[in-house]
Amino acid sequence: MAAMSEPERGRRAERKRVTRAALHRAALEIAHDEGVAAATVERVAERAGVSPRTFFNYFATKDDALSGVDPDLPAALAQALRERPQDEPLRDSLRAVLVERMATATREPQMWRMRAVVARESPSISVAVLGAGAQTARALADAAYAREGVDPADDIAPAVAVFTALGAVRAAIWTYGQRGFEGEIEPLVRECFEISGL
Known part of the structure; x- marks a missing residue:
């Protein structure tokens, strides 16, 4: 073949x-x-x-x-992080990868609204999202440590950067929901990164 x-x-x-x-x-x-x-x-x-x-x-x-839940997303984000310039600070690379992802993820606000309504009815959907988030965190952390060339047992900085970045994204999504999923989420993600120091 x-x-x-x-x-x-x-x-x-x-x-x-x-x-x-x-x-x-x-x-x-x-x-x-x-x-x-x-x-x-x-x-x-x-x-x-x-x-x-x-x-x-x-x-x-x-x-x-x-x-x-997209099972390919954790690997795709990790690959995008590995492909960022090696001389770029990790926090800048994380920001670039996650801002780009969120900009493409929110093209249909109606989908976000429906998902929020359905998730309130079925908590197991939230569990699926949390599970996917954990897989994404693991994949990004592994990529960050490989990129930085350090051992997770010896250096906590890459883990802090990854989990802070993902926390900023979660805060942006939560705020986006509070605003009725109106407009673009990208400015919120950028604002959350600024507030978090990333």
């Missing part, structure tokens, strides 16, 4: 992104309009135009689909 060309890989990745987004949207719309119990795998898959089997290629559980 021949290796995929770069354009083919790009098209495949885009199809995966579109399918994942369609499943997430379908799950949220059903749960928002009819309740979480109505958002079965079968109904979500049908609304997204895929088979239930395909659903499980993208999400392990219904709660993952409702939360929008």
